[in-house]
Amino acid sequence: MKRMPFERPTEHYDERLIPIDEHICSLLKQRKDISNNNPGFPPLEDISKWAEKFDLYEDLLRSIFGVLKNDDYFRPQIEPTDFQRYLPVSKSVEKEKCMYSVTFIRQYANASVVSFNVDWEEDNDEDRFHRHSFWNLWLGEEYDCRVTGGGGTEGHINYNFIVSPPLPDDVSGLDFIFREYQTPFNGKPSGLEVVMRLD
Numbered sequence: 001m002k003r004m005p006f007e008r009p010t011e012h013y014d015e016r017l018i019p020i021d022e023h024i025c026s027l028l029k030q031r032k033d034i035s036n037n038n039p040g041f042p043p044l045e046d047i048s049k050w051a052e053k054f055d056l057y058e059d060l061l062r063s064i065f066g067v068l069k070n071d072d073y074f075r076p077q078i079e080p081t082d083f084q085r086y087l088p089v090s091k092s093v094e095k096e097k098c099m100y101s102v103t104f105i106r107q108y109a110n111a112s113v114v115s116f117n118v119d120w121e122e123d124n125d126e127d128r129f130h131r132h133s134f135w136n137l138w139l140g141e142e143y144d145c146r147v148t149g150g151g152g153t154e155g156h157i158n159y160n161f162i163v164s165p166p167l168p169d170d171v172s173g174l175d176f177i178f179r180e181y182q183t184p185f186n187g188k189p190s191g192l193e194v195v196m197r198l199d
Contacts, residue, residue, distance in 0.1 A: 041069050077146060078164040082109035091196045100194045102176060105167060112167040116178060118157045137161045138177040171198045
């Protein structure tokens, strides 16, 4: 999903804040380094104490730490340009009463787009996929994989993932690992993992 262009919300800025804001940026970098970019989320009791100690709103602090937990989401995103070709894949895995498939990959000059489908038979089973899930794609450290949205109808959902750098035209031997989460930003894994080894 494309981000909206950012516009400065106001022209006003109290320049006496420059050294403080620069120090905040320095502390954010230090926090990122110490946590190896995996900070988690502070206990709510600590947030309550800090809110009282520094005369801040708890909701503000929860919001700030929530954004810091999802720092990775704010990396610059590649937008696919210059469509090259379709790569037929036609790979599927049946698991837990669902069919998971990747039928093709769109190749662009600067990225690839993997289309991931989930299909199931409607049968009053309230356990699976009568809710929206969140998925991520893992192809290895060398690839950045971002979901760009999803949608569907009863019995079918499709998700698109932008992969950069682009995948090779010969994708045989690659493992596509799809992991399901209950909340966005890879929060609360459901434990469901779908692995497709491409022939």
